[in-house]
Structure formats: C-alpha cells, structure tokens
Amino acid sequence: MHLDDDLRLSIMEKAGIYANHLSIAEPKLLLTTKEVLDVPKNLTAGRRTTAYKYYGVSYLLHNLVFINVKKIPDEKALDNTIAHELVHLRFPYLAHGKRFNKYVRQVLRGKTFPPYQKRRR
Numbered sequence: 036m037h038l039d040d041d042l043r044l045s046i047m048e049k050a051g052i053y054a055n056h057l058s059i060a061e062p063k064l065l066l067t068t069k070e071v072l073d074v075p076k077n078l079t080a081g082r083r084t085t086a087y088k089y090y091g092v093s094y095l096l097h098n099l100v101f102i103n104v105k106k107i108p109d110e111k112a113l114d115n116t117i118a119h120e121l122v123h124l125r126f127p128y129l130a131h132g133k134r135f136n137k138y139v140r141q142v143l144r145g146k147t148f149p150p151y152q153k154r155r156r
Contacts, residue, residue, distance in 0.1 A: 036104050036105070036107050036108070036109070036113065037104075037105075038066055038067065038104045038105070042104065043066060046064065046066065046102060046104070046113070046117065047064060049113075049114060049117050050062065050064055050100070050117055050121065053117055053118050053121045053142050054121055055147075056142050056145065056146060056147050056148065057121055057122065057124070057125040057142060057148050058125070058147070058148050058149060058150040058151065059121065059124055059125050059151075060098060062093075062098045062099060062100045062120075062121070062124060063097075063098060063099050063100070064100055064101075064102060065099060065100070065101040065102070066101075066102055066104050067104070067105075068086060068087045068103070070101075071083060071086050071101050072084075074099070078094060078097045078099060079094055079097075079099065079101075081094075082094075082101075086101050086103065087103060087105075087106070089101075089103060089106075090102070090103055090106055090107055090112065090116045090119075091103060091116040091117070091119060091120040092120070093120045093121075093123035093124055095123065095124060095127050098124065100117075100120045100121070100124070101120075102116055102117060102120065114143060115139065115143065118139045118142040118143050119139050121142065122135065122138045122139050122142060125138075125148065125151070126138060
C-alpha cells in the first residue's frame with residue numbers, strides 16, 4: 036500500500052476505534068521506517084532497525100505502534116495488523132496463539148473489553 040494523507044487518517048481513526056474497544060489509551064503511531072528511526076533510540080529499543088521486516092511492531096513500554104504500510108498488501112491485512120498490535124498493548128502477557136488470535140478477531144468484530152484491573156488477592 037502507498038501511504039498518503041487519506042490512508043494515514045484512516046489508520047489513525049481505526050487505531051482510535053480499536054483502542055476504545057480494548058479500553059486502552061490511543062497509541063502514538065509510526066507509519067514509516069523513517070519515523071521509527073527519527074524517534075529517540077530508547078523508545079524503539081529492541082526492534083529499531085529490523086522493524087521494516089514486519090507488518091507491525093508494538094513498543095509496549097512507550098505506547099508506540101509501528102504499522103509498516105509499505106509491506107501490507109491490502110485493507111483487510113491492514114485492519115488485522117492494527118488490531119493485532121493493539122491487542123499486544125492490551126494483553127502484554129499473552130503470546131501469539133489461539134487465545135491471542137481470538138482477541139484480534141473479537142476486536143475486529145467490535146467487541147468492547149472492560150478496562151484492565153489487577154486481580155485482588
């Protein structure tokens with residue numbers, strides 16, 4: 036896909052909608068590898084120079100999400116990637132798997148998750 040102003044706005048809107056569904060703060064979005072490299076190194080540590088290889092990367096500690104628009108082939112994959120990365124922010128303890136993919140599908144369908152609360156002992 037080619038990043039233009041309309042696509043950028045569309046991605047930001049979808050990220051806001053999905054963040055609302057997940058009851059998390061809307062993350063700062065990075066949409067090009069140049070934007071990733073322009074952010075201070077401490078914010079994107081770990082997957083700074085390899086981010087271009089992936090459809091998306093979540094930087095959990097700083098509420099940052101990189102969506103690699105150049106690599107994503109179509110609108111459906113874009114929606115899935117946005118939801119996927121935001122699920123990482125909402126459920127940082129959850130690894131990729133059946134449950135993780137279930138949450139991604141639920142977000143795409145519009146399910147709303149309650150705000151995160153720590154368990155009481």
